[in-house]
Amino acid sequence: MSSCPNFQTGKKRKSEFKLVAHKQLIKNFKGDILKKMEISLGLILVLIILIGVLGIYQMHTKPIMGIEAFESSISIPWRLLVAVYVFFVVSTTGLCIVASLGEVFGFSKLEPIVKEGLLMALVTILVGLMTIGLEIEQVTRGYYAMIGHVNPKSVMFWMIMFYVLYVVFLVVEMWFYFYDDLLKQKESGGLKGWVARILTIPKATDTKDFARVIGFVTVFTAVIAHSNLGALFGVNYLPFWHGPLLPVYFILSAIVSGAALTVIGAYFADRIRGVRIEGKRYEAIQMLRLILGFSIVVTIFFTTWKFVVKAYPNSTLLSREAIEVYLTGDFAFNFWVMEVIVGLLAPLILLAIPQIGRKTEGVFVASLLTIIGIFFLRIDLVMGGLALKLISGTAFPSLVFHPFELVATAGFMALTILLYCIGYKLLPMGVEG
Amino acid sequence: MNRRDFLKLIAGLLPLTAVTKALENVENTESTEKSYVMVIDVNKCIGCGNCVVACKTENDVPLDIPISRTWIEGYSVDEEIPVSKSEVRKQVLSTSKNPFLDDDWIKNSKDSKTFYVPKLCNHCVNAPCVNVCPVYARFYTKEGIVLVDKETCIGCKYCIVACPYGATFLHPEEEVTDKCTFCYHRIKRGLQPACVLACPTGARVFGDINDENSEVSKLVREHRVSVLRPEEGTFPRVLYIGLDSYVVE
Numbered sequence: 081m082s083s084c085p086n087f088q089t090g091k092k093r094k095s096e097f098k099l100v101a102h103k104q105l106i107k108n109f110k111g112d113i114l115k116k117m118e119i120s121l122g123l124i125l126v127l128i129i130l131i132g133v134l135g136i137y138q139m140h141t142k143p144i145m146g147i148e149a150f151e152s153s154i155s156i157p158w159r160l161l162v163a164v165y166v167f168f169v170v171s172t173t174g175l176c177i178v179a180s181l182g183e184v185f186g187f188s189k190l191e192p193i194v195k196e197g198l199l200m201a202l203v204t205i206l207v208g209l210m211t212i213g214l215e216i217e218q219v220t221r222g223y224y225a226m227i228g229h230v231n232p233k234s235v236m237f238w239m240i241m242f243y244v245l246y247v248v249f250l251v252v253e254m255w256f257y258f259y260d261d262l263l264k265q266k267e268s269g270g271l272k273g274w275v276a277r278i279l280t281i282p283k284a285t286d287t288k289d290f291a292r293v294i295g296f297v298t299v300f301t302a303v304i305a306h307s308n309l310g311a312l313f314g315v316n317y318l319p320f321w322h323g324p325l326l327p328v329y330f331i332l333s334a335i336v337s338g339a340a341l342t343v344i345g346a347y348f349a350d351r352i353r354g355v356r357i358e359g360k361r362y363e364a365i366q367m368l369r370l371i372l373g374f375s376i377v378v379t380i381f382f383t384t385w386k387f388v389v390k391a392y393p394n395s396t397l398l399s400r401e402a403i404e405v406y407l408t409g410d411f412a413f414n415f416w417v418m419e420v421i422v423g424l425l426a427p428l429i430l431l432a433i434p435q436i437g438r439k440t441e442g443v444f445v446a447s448l449l450t451i452i453g454i455f456f457l458r459i460d461l462v463m464g465g466l467a468l469k470l471i472s473g474t475a476f477p478s479l480v481f482h483p484f485e486l487v488a489t490a491g492f493m494a495l496t497i498l499l500y501c502i503g504y505k506l507l508p509m510g511v512e513g
Numbered sequence: 514m515n516r517r518d519f520l521k522l523i524a525g526l527l528p529l530t531a532v533t534k535a536l537e538n539v540e541n542t543e544s545t546e547k548s549y550v551m552v553i554d555v556n557k558c559i560g561c562g563n564c565v566v567a568c569k570t571e572n573d574v575p576l577d578i579p580i581s582r583t584w585i586e587g588y589s590v591d592e593e594i595p596v597s598k599s600e601v602r603k604q605v606l607s608t609s610k611n612p613f614l615d616d617d618w619i620k621n622s623k624d625s626k627t628f629y630v631p632k633l634c635n636h637c638v639n640a641p642c643v644n645v646c647p648v649y650a651r652f653y654t655k656e657g658i659v660l661v662d663k664e665t666c667i668g669c670k671y672c673i674v675a676c677p678y679g680a681t682f683l684h685p686e687e688e689v690t691d692k693c694t695f696c697y698h699r700i701k702r703g704l705q706p707a708c709v710l711a712c713p714t715g716a717r718v719f720g721d722i723n724d725e726n727s728e729v730s731k732l733v734r735e736h737r738v739s740v741l742r743p744e745e746g747t748f749p750r751v752l753y754i755g756l757d758s759y760v761v762e
Contacts, residue, residue: 140688157673157683217668217688224648224667236647236671316641316675317745471679472580472607 114354118501125498132491135484136214155477156466160485161215163462164492166309167337167455168208169243170330173306174338175201176250178371180299182364183257184292189367192360195509196345197338198254203499204341205247211492235312242305249298256291259284261508275506306330313465319390319402320465329386332379337454339372340427340447347444349504357440369443372450373431380424402468410479411464414456423453547656547721549695551709552732553631555755557716560587560613560629562606567711569609571696580682581607582693583633583708588759589622601759630760631717633708634659634680634693635741635749642672642681642692650690657750658697663689677745695719 138144179197182190213222224230225240232238258279265276284290310327343365350357357365389395391403406415427446436442467477503509568583569576584607591600602621604612612618613629636659643651643659650666653659661681666689672681673690684691696706700719704710709717720729732738738752741760 157670217670217683218666221648221665221667224665225669229649229665231646231649234645234647234671236645236669240647312671315645317677318674466674469674469679470605471673472582472584472682474579474605474607 114352118352122498122501125494125501128494129491129498132488132494135486135488135491138484139482139488140214140217140219155471155474156463156469157471158462158466160459160463160481160489161211163455163458164489165208165212165215166462167458168204168211168492168496169306169309170334170454170458171337171341172201172205172208172246173302173331174334174336175204175341176246176299176302176338177335178338178342178368180295181371184295184299187367189360189363192364193342193346193368194257195507196349197342198250198257199503199507199509200341200345200500202247202250202254203496203503205243205250207492207496207499209243209247210495214488235308235315238308239305239312242301242308246298246301246305249294249301253291253294253298255279256284256287256294258507259287259291265508272506276508303331306334313461318465318469319396319399320405321461325382325386329382332375332382333454333457335375336372336379336450339368339375340450340454343368343372343443343447344451345500347440347447349509362440365440365443366438369431369437369446372443372447373428373437376424376428376431376450380428383420383424398468402465405464405467406460410467411460414460414464414479418456419453419460422449423457424450427453545723548723549636549656549658549700549719550722550729550733550750550752551633551695551706552718552729552738552752552754554716554718554732555628555630555753555757557714558585558629558631559714559716560585560606560611561713562609562611562613563711563713564631564708564717565606566609567707568693571699571707572691572694574691575685576609578685579605579607580685582680582691583631586630586632586760587613587618587622587627588630588757589618589625589627590757590759591625596758628757630753630756631708632678632680632741633751635678635747635751636693636695637747637749639747641675641677641745641747645671645675647671654697658695659692660694660697661690661692663687663691666690677742677747678749 175197178190179194179201181187182194182197213219216222225237226244230237262276262280265272266280267273268276307327307330310330313321314323314326316322346361346365347357350361387403387406390399391407393400405411427450430442430446430449431437433442437446463479467479562585564583565581565585566576568574569581572582574581584605587604587606589602589604593599602618602625604618606612613622636657638657640651640653640659643653646666647669648665648667650662651659651672652662668683668689670683670690673683681690681692683689696704696708699706706717706719709719718728718732720727722729722733724730732754733752736754738754739756740749740752741756
């Protein structure tokens, strides 16, 4: 930011000079405010992350509250953090699929948002893996699952393998995709230039073609990894999960959250930079509106039939009881209000009404609602599926969250936003080139 | 060595390995391994909770937290036919406090069909927990008992999710998963599991099913035994005599 207005216009008419200076001042002022806002946003995020770290620390070492306080956590083995993990990996898969539509599969309308999609995909998978890494009880032994004593019969082992592969492919893809812009960014000063100079030490040509090929491999891995995660739940004989369609459902909901998150990411980025979304970017958002609307419709279809089949009187008693939890039981509010109304119906209506859907803000609000819905959908899927499971003589669990889980979740969310902002600052994200 | 010789060598080696494998199998079947099972007579269980206290004491599971390697489920049923109309009350004994001595339970169960079902890890032959463990922390011993390697367990809790019987749990102090081992440390020394020793009515009988003279073999020969959740195809090593259809898990 230049600090002083341009004084070489002294020969111009006085009023004109005044106007230019005034505009420059406003710009500076706006820049100052933006900078201050950025710093305060960063500080708030760091603060939330620190509190989240304390939450994780408490969950593992329990310095404040003893084990007695965690009795209810014994009865639901997979809790909020697993749901958060699933939420993150669902998001990364969806983001990867949506970005690949633009990058690999020739949906040229989506090209303007590919960069945001890829960056968010990387951030969400990293935070997601971190979540699950910190969720397991023996954090220091986490690497056992990758080397040493692996069990190839376990779906979880394959999940870890595929996601690690996915991260590697995604990073390579991003490097190829950003390479040309990194070369341009080399000249700029400060940290941005440094990052560009370090990242362009290895040389490459035909980067966009490579990016396309590796992008295909990445999205392929993402789909395998994520459907495998669906199988991780589906192979167990828990009535709400069991079945071969859960992996398909996972991919479906991934597309929903991917499209919604891309809209949110693009909208926020442009808002913070103070750019109006128009032209090609607007077209891209409209394309996302279409994808989001369509995938929501398919999800509604899928959810309806899943519930009808599992609640039908000819299903097993256990299956009917499992559905009862959602229709009238502990998870009824989550299901009806957060999942169905907030997550599926409201966004669909917003997207379908032309006066709202054609505005970027409308699509943004719909996406935000969808993401909130999807987040609750994850909680319901993970914890609701386990709600009727009795462990070693404990009572039926009720839906209680520990404050530490909640702050840890907030911490992970804040970390995602912070990493996205940092990535946005350091990488050549600008659409202007 | 040319390619022909090499192929001949390979072709010669294959039958050799097959023969050695076959010999190994013959050896295994000749020296019959022990195969441990537990037979539980539901008719004999009185719901005293001695087994729970004995188990928790023997295996260092906190006494006052309602999780246990073995627990007793009490059912009090006002039976009506068809059974969808019958009222089932269920209580679980998993700490040193016995809920079956509460006034409520005594009053309610007085005129109803009441029975107590001790439960523990079923040591399945096809154990879901062994299948899903990503790090092989769960394994079968040669006697067929399913054990947890607490040095390897990463605490992902997938086994807790996968177990159809809810028999495995997170140990609150060790922060790894834990479950019944049939008191492997005791039976290796020729002792009985703690719960079997503590049972005042002899409702639990433990032994080697391959030994024709053992008490479990006799019980299995003489009674109709059933297992929990047979539809899962887990083939449990815990067999029940006199199980009622109200016991679903």
